[in-house]
Amino acid sequence: MSTTTDADTSDDSTSTGTETGLAAETAAGPDDGVLVVEHLTKRFGGLTAVDDLSFAVQEQEILGFIGPNGAGKSTTFNCITGTYPPTEGTVYYRGEDVTGESAYDMVKRGMARTFQSFAPLYDRTVVKNVALALTPDKLFSLSGLRGGTRDRAVEICERVGLGDRLDQTPGELPHAGLLRLELGRALATDPELILVDEPFAGLSNQEVGEVSDLLADLRAEGLTLVVVDHNMRGLLDLIDRAIVITFGSMIAEGTPEEIRTDEQVQEAYLGGEL
Ligand code: ADP
Ligand code: MG
Secondary structure, eight states, rough: OOOOEEEEEEEESSSSSSSSSSHHHHHOOTTSEEEEEEEEEEEEEEEEEEEEEEEETTTTTTTEEEOOOOOSSSHHHHTTTTSSSOEEEEEEETEEOOOOOHHHHHHHHHHEEEESOOOOOTTTHHHHHHHHOOOOHHHHHHHHHTHHHHHHHHHHHHHHOOTTTTTGGGGGSSSSHHHHHHHHHHHOOOOOOEEEEOOTTHHHHHHHHHHHHHHHHHHHHTEEEEEEEEEETTTTOSSSSSEEETTTTEEEEHHHHHHHHHHHHHHHHTTTOO
C-alpha cells in the first residue's frame, strides 16, 4: 500500500493536470474522496488493461471518465465493483479498503453500476426487472412495513422515465429505454455512488440531453456519479471534472475546458472528435 500524500497538493481543481508527474500528483489517500483508487493495475496475461491508475471521486461529484475504446474504462469499473480482482492497487470506499470485495458486498456498501451491454431479464416486465433488483434490507428501511415491493419499483421506474412502460417487456423498449431500465435497476439497490458505463452510446443528441438531465437530477438528490464515455460528446455540460485515460494510464485530469485544450488529450484522439 502506498503512503503518497503530498502535503501541498490542493484538493480542489487548481492543478493544471498538464505537467509531468501527473500520476504522483493525483495519488490520493484513503480519505480523500468517497471512492479512492490508488495505483490500480489489471493485467490479462501479457496485456496491461489498467496501468497504475490513481484517482479520487468526491461526494456528489459527477466525474467524467473518458478514453478511446479499449483504454481500460470498463476494466477499471470491473476492478472497482468486484467483477474482477485487481492485479495490484487498492480501492477505498468511504475510507475503507474494499479491494477485491465481491460485487454483492460493493452493492451492500452503496456502490452501483450500469453495464455497457444491457442484461435485463427479457421475459419479465420493466417493473418486475426493477423489483427484482431491489435490495430487501434496504427496501425495508426505505418503505417500512407498509411499503410494497411493487410500489417502490414503480416509483423508481417513474424516476427514470419509464412510468408509462411498466408492463412492457425490455424487448419492447427503444435503446434509450433499455438504458433507463439499466439505471432503474442500479437505483433499486439504493446506491450512494453510481458508475455509469457509456450511457450515451447509441443515443440521439436529444436522448443524450435527456439522459444527462436525469443524471444531473440524481446528483442534485445526493448521488455521486462516475460517467464513462469514449469521447466528450454530451459529457461536457454534465460533468464537474474529467479524467482521461489511454492504454490504462491517466493522461489528463481537469475541468471540461482544461481537458478539451489539453495537448496530450488532443494527441491521443489524433484530432478526432472530443
Ligand atoms: P474500454 O472500456 O475503455 O473500451 P476495456 O476496459 O473494455 O476498455 O478493455 C481494455 C483492454 O482490456 C482491451 O484491450 C480489452 O480487450 C482487454 N480486456 C478487457 N476485458 C478482458 C478480459 N476479461 N480478458 C482479456 N482481456 C480483456
Ligand atoms: Mg468499455
